[in-house]
Amino acid sequence: xxxxxxxxxxxxxxxxxxxxxxxxxxxxxxxxxxxxxxxxxxxxxxxxxxxxxxxxxxxxxxxxxxxxxxxxxxxxxxxxxxxxxxxxxxxxxxxxxxxxxxxxxxxxxxxxxxxxxxxxxxxxxxxxxxxxxxxxxxxxxxxxxxxxxxxxxxxxxxxxxxxxxxxxxxxxxxxxxxxxxxxxxxxxxxxxxxxxxxxxxxxxxxxxxxxxxxxxxxxxxxxxxxxxxxxxxxxxxxxxxxxxxxxxxxxxxxxxxxxxxxxxxx
Ligand code: ARG
Numbered sequence: 139x140x141x142x143x144x145x146x147x148x149x150x151x152x153x154x155x156x157x158x159x160x161x162x163x164x165x166x167x168x169x170x171x172x173x174x175x176x177x178x179x180x181x182x183x184x185x186x187x188x189x190x191x192x193x194x195x196x197x198x199x200x201x202x203x204x205x206x207x208x209x210x211x212x213x214x215x216x217x218x219x220x221x222x223x224x225x226x227x228x229x230x231x232x233x234x235x236x237x238x239x240x241x242x243x244x245x246x247x248x249x250x251x252x253x254x255x256x257x258x259x260x261x262x263x264x265x266x267x268x269x270x271x272x273x274x275x276x277x278x279x280x281x282x283x284x285x286x287x288x289x290x291x292x293x294x295x296x297x298x299x300x301x302x303x304x305x306x307x308x309x310x311x312x313x314x315x316x317x318x319x320x321x322x323x324x325x326x327x328x329x330x331x332x333x334x335x336x337x338x339x340x341x342x343x344x345x346x347x348x349x350x351x352x353x354x355x356x357x358x359x360x361x362x363x364x365x366x367x368x369x370x371x372x373x374x375x376x377x378x379x380x381x382x383x384x385x386x387x388x389x390x391x392x393x394x395x396x397x398x399x400x401x402x403x404x
Contacts, residue, residue: 144193151163197226202386207231215278255270300392313326315335361377
């Protein structure tokens, strides 16, 4: 796998745009960097490639690279943040992706990248309700030419799809049912009858904010119930501690943008 990450050099909790963020609670910046470096090392030890984008002072949430774009088949759909505090991250990620040779497309509405857009097999699961606009889902389908499945998020703690649902491989997901509207829950049951259903305890430590390469699943170490469920299904869970970044509402997946190249035509 090829990932893009952003070192949390300028990480802080200076504003509150989700319920996890409390600007009055202390953050340990050195610990945040150390925890991030440990995550990066896990990817390197698994044999993955990690690219880095230069962090920018004054953009404390830039560490959450998953929100920087959605990259499928060598095409990068750039982002448009809901909140003005994160707006300047969008052009930074866009120019990195251009320089790296990806074909970059512009969003039409609020679009927070892989935070809300998750590829599973040939489908794109698309969250809405808090950040990415429902209208953008149709645009995502046009850009990537893949069916987009709209999922309605209903719990403000799980404001991005990647906090409530994790893609494990081409056919399998794990998710927290309560984070979705009744209709979206029914859609998920239909599409993924064999999904792992996470518990509230696992979701509350951002356990679903995990990164899978199809076999190894890198997830918050505190999500012990989910780790056991994964092991039972034959995956290898790898726990990492990102407690400092969780104070901004982020976990391993938020820190990780998947760079999917164009596949050679078969
Ligand atoms: N503080 C950031 C925000 O609220 C956290 C983003 C987490 N990223 C994610 N992919 N869920 O926007």
